[in-house]
Amino acid sequence: MIKKINIASFGQYQDYKWDSIDDLSEKTLQRLNIIYGRNYSGKTTLSRIFSCIEQEKMIERYEEAQFSFEMSDSSTVVHNNLTTAYKFRVYNSDFMMNNLSFFFDERGSIKPFTLIGSTNVEVQGEIDIIDQELGNEDTPQSKRGILKEIQTNLLSFEKEKSTIEKRLSEALTAEANRTIKTNPHYWGQNSGTYNRSNIEREIDEILKNPPAEISADQEGKLKQEIDELVKPPLSILSESSPKLNVIIDESKNLVTQKINSNKLIEALLGDPDLNFWIETGYHLHQEEHQTCKFCNNMISSSRWEALKDHFNKEMEELKEAIDKQLEVLEKSKGALANFFENKGIIAPAFYHSLQEEYKDVIAQWDTAKTAYTDVIKEIESRLEHRKSNIFDILEWIEVEDPSEKILEAIKSANNLINKNNSYTEDLSRRKEEYRKELRLYRIHTFILGIRYSEEKAKISNLDKKISQHIEDRDKLQNEINELTVKRGELELKLKDEGKAADAINHYLAQFFGSHHLQLEPEVESCDDVKRTVFRVKRGEELAFNLSGGEASLIAFCYFIAQLKDELSGPDAEKLIIYIDDPISSLDANHIFYVYSLIESILCEPLKYAQLFISTHNLEFLKYLKRLTAPPIPEKNGAVSRLDLCIYREEKPGEKSRSVLRLMPRSLSEHITEYDFLFKEIYSVIKPLKGDRHKYIENNYTQFYNLPNNMRKFLECYFSYRRPDVVNPLCAETLKELLGNTPWPKMINRIINEGSHLAWAEKGAMLLDDVQEAEKGAVLILKAIRSKDRVHFDALCKVCQIDLIEDKIEL
Structure with a gap:
């Protein structure tokens, strides 16, 4: 059960710690706990904390709240972990709203519930067999136990598969994005994107047809080819010989020409x-x-x-002819000197793969050009000699004409040019082929390094296991569902909403004498779905516009009837029940019957783990003190009960907050509010040890409530003493009590103007105003002692006040 309550933040409860409360630090909650608090003090808010645990979730508007319950088994129930072995059941205004919305809106309903009817041994036996077969997750051989094992294994396989797939995915993504896509030797800039999908497709291709190994030298050559820039196209050379035979014939004539x-x-x-x-x-x-x-x-x-x-003229003409021929020879020789270069036939114009063939063509050309040049030089020599020896007729020695060699070299060059131009046209395709060759070899090396095939084999094996487990799980889940449905059908034979309605009606009749109000179950259809609802009837007619008292009666009987099965079941000792103000809107007669219902159904059988009952009504509190409290076996005559109070603390400059404290002895032992108010007034004039100013600061709530307490006490006092007066706190009654003095006006000002602690707004004036209120308290007590000594002494006796012991003179 709950030992202590700590509330960091929940509604008006702020920074509340059980052990920080002086009168509670040495105590713990008991099995029966009675809580008194005035309206708006925080009783319902406290019950809502219990509702959070009952529903195993933070209720609406309190999602960010924080609290903790210290349990007797050393566990702790906290706001972010509401799981507990105990079963919480809460009755409060929210319970009525959620379950009996008909009371607040005629379009609402009263939710039905069922109670176990007469025992059906055969049906119960079938249910027991199904329960045994179904078992629970902790029963190894039961269906639910096997299902949990399958689900655990399935989760493990799926997690392992996910881990491998994630590892492979990350590796492939990194390889695709960081290695391949960014390397121009693997992927072209204009080839679009390259990602994990691309590499996965190429891995499939590699696995079907692994690439051949590429040596370092081969790799270097392929990279050079990829790095090649596009070469401009070269023009084809004219394939014609240089006509050297004509020059030879002309030169021969000049060398051998005779002069007269x-x-x-x-x-x-x-x-x-x-x-x-x-x-x-x-x-x-x-x-x-x-x-x-x-x-x-x-x-x-x-x-x-x-x-x-x-x-003579003949000689001159011969010389001129020789000079012209020499010019022709020189031009012919010059034309061949840089012929290839002038036509763009140079090494950079050809691709790397054609450089060897280029060298061969150049060598062929150089050989032909040299032969051609040598013939030209020979002819030039002969012409120069004739020119110098113009009258000598030389014998002509035939020279070899290398024109065919020149033509063959030009043809070889044209063949190379064609290859080079064709290479340009096919370069993009070749580059993509070379890139793919290098890329596939790179990927092949990569997947060997990450053991791709082994990892995929693991995934495939896990897929088979997962598929089998899913099949087993679904099959077993269907069997469980079928058994669950069958169990529900059997359970319906044991349960009956009518018995729930009968139980509520029984409580209404037996404890409240209410025969005119009854609940009846009715079946209604909505969208072809049948459901049972409870209808409230007054006699034979549907009852609308229920009074607050009638709604409270039905709601509380509904709650008690709901608990009936649990109170008689095996888990009764795990029930922690919180009942918040069950007598709301009830008259005095019904208050006793609520007490009787709680006593006979809950307290006398003692079938609960822990019970909390809160109220604002002092008369109901008086009855609650009579409830049967669980005995404490190790302490003769002692019972497990704790009386508590909820106060709304108000402190100047700070937001008010609710505080749970030990119930004052005057309220715990002497039930009436009148006694309690008398003692509260007396306590402020009682001499104190130590700094009175410090005491006031630490007990500001007592002084804050002093004007209210004085007003309510005098109202009660005058109501009984002067029932003939309409307004008990009129000038006439105050004058009768205090005499013809200035005090009636002072008392009137304190209990009216000061009832809201007006002096708290004055800051530094606080102590002086409190002293005035204390003086008023002395005047009231002294006047009653003087006017009504027997009554005053009776109040002192019941509140255990000894004026002599306290050294007070009135």
């Missing part, structure tokens, strides 16, 4: 140098030819005629 020698100077014919020297002088002296510029002698006309005949 009839008028030649013999001396010059055999000396080419002298001939060149004379020819040069001849051309220098043609303008001024009378005197030799070298020897300054006269040049005769006959000499000039001889020189003109020697250096």
